[in-house]
Amino acid sequence: MDILTISGSDKLADALRGDLITPADQLYDEARKVWNGDIDRRPPLIARCADAADVATAVTFAAERGLPIAVRGGGHSVAGQALCDDGVVLDLSMMRAVRVEPHRRLAQVQGGALWRDVDRATQAHRLGVTGGIVSETGVGGLTLGGGIGHLMRRCGLTADNLVEADLVTADGRCITVDASADPELLWGLRGGGGNFGAVVRFGFRLHDVGPTVLAGMIIYPLADALSVLPQYRDLIADAPDALGTILNLRLCPPVAAIPERLHGTPIVAINMCWSGDIEEGHAYVRPLRNFGRPMLDTVAPMQYVDLQQMVDGTSRPGKHYYWRSVDFERLTDQVIGTIVEHASRITSPLSAVPVYHLGGAVGRVPDEDSAFGSRHAGHNINMFGAWEPDRDDRDRHVAWVRDFSEAMAPHSVGQYVNFLSDEGSDGVRAAYGHRWRRLVALKRRVDPLNLFRYNYNIDPGREDEGDA
Structure with missing residues (x-):
């Protein structure tokens, strides 16, 4: 136009x-x-x-x-x-202010803020809320789609901690939403994406966090993954909520925290954060460090804000990206075999396969409290394809992601909406499952003309909304 x-x-x-x-x-x-x-x-x-x-x-x-x-x-x-x-x-990039109300344990966050803005402000009061694992991630997109991160098993999703919001609706009104003022719209904002307006202020419930956590990465050779992952599975089966872990299968990235001799090596990394008592954490995570012979172990007490920026260098703006995701229940031997097989065929040194451990506080939130669709999965896997902008082999990297996704499909119990890519309206509908009908009704009320459609769109005009 x-x-x-x-x-x-x-x-x-x-x-x-x-x-x-x-x-x-x-x-x-x-x-x-x-x-x-x-x-x-x-x-x-x-x-x-x-x-x-x-x-x-x-x-x-x-x-x-x-x-x-x-x-x-x-x-x-x-x-x-x-x-x-x-x-x-x-x-909204000019709107990044964060104001913390420590006595109310609330953070008031403008709609254009990044997670590093929130972490910096809240940690000044030894408080925090689940945020993205890359500090340059926007608060708005992460929150409205759910919000998984290091603290989710103890503090819940980002969206679970959204207690109020100001948003501009499709008719140009600026309204405040909370549990008493339009609770149905608050429900939709907790996971329903950017479908209902432009959020200009988020109000988050805060938790005691840091400033020091026990965190870092334990790196094993990818060749040992078929031995390491079953041991990891058994250890986390009854993990305390204070332990958050993310597996990552990839070629070792060239970041400062990792010795140069390991760069480009096929690895399986266990990225972890223990946000409880540090001594108790040392005792609990000791087995993670002894599944075999780690190539590197950086787990140590560190500032939470440093953890939140630890992998920023692996996700740089301007690279080309394509991804898919699958929620699944358990790391069965078959699932492990599928993950290791496809991770071993990775097509780019920039690509990665993060596997998030859900459960804990994420799984204890009642369905009726949010529109988030992945509530009862045990894990989420993100097949993350990335390549340099001057390369002409896009099709090869995209094919790797799609083949991986198809291989995981038999184990799928859902999808995390924030990790959707080009699955279209059917993919969005499938991600929300039985919540779809309720979301369509809400969309028809607040944005019947679908002006806010550049999102994981809930089309108010879909004729099959009642079939979900």
Whole structure:
């Protein structure tokens, strides 16, 4: 869509405290970049909003012209949902303030904040909430899709800790949502994605966290994975909530925490965080360090904020990404065999296979409290394909991800919506399962024209909503 076909854009520019960026601006190409370099979209209008009033102004402008809306927080969605080719982008990157109310154990977080902003502010009070494992992840996208991270087994998902929010709805109103003011909409925001408006403020319940946790990585050769993973499975079967672990099968990345001699080596890493008593943690995790002969063991007391940035170097903006995911119940011998077989065929030194241990507090939240669809899975696996932007072998990397996903499909009990890629509307519907009908009803109430459609979209016009 050409900017010249959108009437009144000059008046929109005058009405914003922030900036309106168009293809004619020098800043345009930088403003339309997102984390996934594989996404190349050219939005006609990017409204870089300074505050909630700017967001409401831009939404009203789009609604009056029937233009779809994309919301950009951190821009970290692999599917590129922060951009559109035919509508208005609400860029919230100027809205990153975090205010902590320690006596109420609440964090008030603006919609464009990144997780490093939240961690820095909350840790000043020895408080925290489950956040992304990459510090540049946007708060908005992670929260609205669920939010898995190091603390989830003790503190619940990010979405489970969302107690209030301010959002601008499709009719341009700025409303506050909490357990007493539209609890149904709060339910939808807890996992239903960005379908219901642009959230300009998140209110999070906080927990005692850090500032020191017992954390790090234990790295074994990938050749030992068929021995290491069954032992890992047995140890975590009755793990305390304080222990969060993420397996990662990949070629060892060239990051500062790992000796150069290991770079490029096929590995299985156990990334762990013990957020309880440190001495108790040392005793509990000792077996993790003795499943064989580790190539590297960095587990030690560290600052929680340092843990939250530990793998930032493995997920850099501008690389090209494609992924799929599967929720499954247990690391059975068959599942382990499938994971190791496909991880051994990895096609890029940038690709990875993180396997998240769920359960704990995640599994104890009642279904009716949130729209999150992966509540009772034991694990989630993310087949994460990544490659350099100047390479022309995209098809090979994508094929590896899809083949891996198909091999895991017989073990699937669901999908984590934030890890969807190009599965389309059927994939979104499957991820939400029996929650789909309720989500469609909510979408029809707050965004019947589907202006907020650049997300894991719940289409209010789908005729089969009652079949879910």
